[in-house]
Amino acid sequence: MFRATVSICGRTVVKRLISSVSGESALPSNLRLPSNLIGVPREKRPPPSGCEHPVLHRCEADIPAHLAPSQTWLHSLGSHDSEPLGVVDLHPDVFSVPVRLDILHAVEVWQRNFQRISHAKVKSRAEVSGGGRKPWKQKGSGRARHGSIRAPQWRGGGVSHGPRGPTSYYYMLPMKVRVQGLKIALTSKLAQDYLHIVDTLDIPTPDPNYLLDLIKHRQWGDSVLIVDVNEEFSENMLKATDNLKTVNVIPAIGLNVHSMLKHESLILTLETVKFLEKKLLWHDVRYTPLYPFKLPYSDLP
Amino acid sequence: MSVFGGLLRDALTFCQSSMLMCTRHFSTGSCARIRMHAIPKPKEVDRWTEKRSMFGVYDNIGILGDFRAHPKDLIKGPVWLKGFQGNELQRLIRKKQMVGDRMMTEDRHNLEKRIRFLYRRFNRYGKHR
Numbered sequence: 557m558f559r560a561t562v563s564i565c566g567r568t569v570v571k572r573l574i575s576s577v578s579g580e581s582a583l584p585s586n587l588r589l590p591s592n593l594i595g596v597p598r599e600k601r602p603p604p605s606g607c608e609h610p611v612l613h614r615c616e617a618d619i620p621a622h623l624a625p626s627q628t629w630l631h632s633l634g635s636h637d638s639e640p641l642g643v644v645d646l647h648p649d650v651f652s653v654p655v656r657l658d659i660l661h662a663v664e665v666w667q668r669n670f671q672r673i674s675h676a677k678v679k680s681r682a683e684v685s686g687g688g689r690k691p692w693k694q695k696g697s698g699r700a701r702h703g704s705i706r707a708p709q710w711r712g713g714g715v716s717h718g719p720r721g722p723t724s725y726y727y728m729l730p731m732k733v734r735v736q737g738l739k740i741a742l743t744s745k746l747a748q749d750y751l752h753i754v755d756t757l758d759i760p761t762p763d764p765n766y767l768l769d770l771i772k773h774r775q776w777g778d779s780v781l782i783v784d785v786n787e788e789f790s791e792n793m794l795k796a797t798d799n800l801k802t803v804n805v806i807p808a809i810g811l812n813v814h815s816m817l818k819h820e821s822l823i824l825t826l827e828t829v830k831f832l833e834k835k836l837l838w839h840d841v842r843y844t845p846l847y848p849f850k851l852p853y854s855d856l857p
Numbered sequence: 858m859s860v861f862g863g864l865l866r867d868a869l870t871f872c873q874s875s876m877l878m879c880t881r882h883f884s885t886g887s888c889a890r891i892r893m894h895a896i897p898k899p900k901e902v903d904r905w906t907e908k909r910s911m912f913g914v915y916d917n918i919g920i921l922g923d924f925r926a927h928p929k930d931l932i933k934g935p936v937w938l939k940g941f942q943g944n945e946l947q948r949l950i951r952k953k954q955m956v957g958d959r960m961m962t963e964d965r966h967n968l969e970k971r972i973r974f975l976y977r978r979f980n981r982y983g984k985h986r
Contacts, residue, residue: 804911812917
């Protein structure tokens, strides 16, 4: 304890000495950006606060009294450089949950592994062709004793402890853990300014360059994931994103943590936000299932 | 005696220094050089192929899709391994139950031999039986 405090005091004293001697900014050396850095830093638009902006969408579910809804801008994709249309309320129990990185990691690892089936297989000594006969008699030939030419120590013999057959790595995380992983991913996207909400996905032209220009102008990042509730997207949007690798469109049912982490920024429509809030908040108030939810329940739709 | 020891020491040091002067401090051969043409190029991986960019989509089809489907329905692979994990004996028994009657004779025979061997190994030998 005493040694820790002494070291900390020593470090602060040294920092003060350095700043006083050098006379430059007080940032430590690992946080100072070099002056010849290429690339424009992302300009963060200040999050909406105050009552000047119209709130275009309030949360449908009840918000607990001790929490306040988080707010973001509502953009539109209609024109290249349009101002945000207004402000949108987001439910705090979906978009500002405490960020548990271990749950996020667990869900990401689950997504990578539960579908994995490895087809690696090698033949054991019983499966390699041949090798039924004893190659030479036990005693008298002067050579080492052997029972079959396909034993593991022989060249061309079977493998004793190799991979055996198609193996599956399937397992399931509890449903609430997967739901919490989704909520945490959405929260971190919002907190890091990578979540954008759009009213509809209608674009004026099916030109992919229009989308790329829009994304570059608004500084939305290198890769963009666009999510909509309905499975029928507008033709312009489908044609524009067809040949683009880093801009992808998925329906809301296909939202998952891996895609959110892979793409730099996430764009949701208003309908998607309502859908996600409804689906993810239900797990906080549901009863534990007596039989799988796949089978009909009288009170579930 | 001490003079003799000192003479010996002087001779030793003289020999050592002359030995040092005799060694070369540079190499004339090419074995010490780095061979640039033998270093392989790092393979270029495209991180945004269709498969990689769409990986994991529909994994939450149960939670977000009214529980009509389960993520284990998405798995592509042999029938006896969809939504199942087990050790080798369990996998082989399941394979025999589900697919055994349509297997070829040799494969079926090898499967049965392997099941017999693994049953005996797990249940009769070793510490865990």
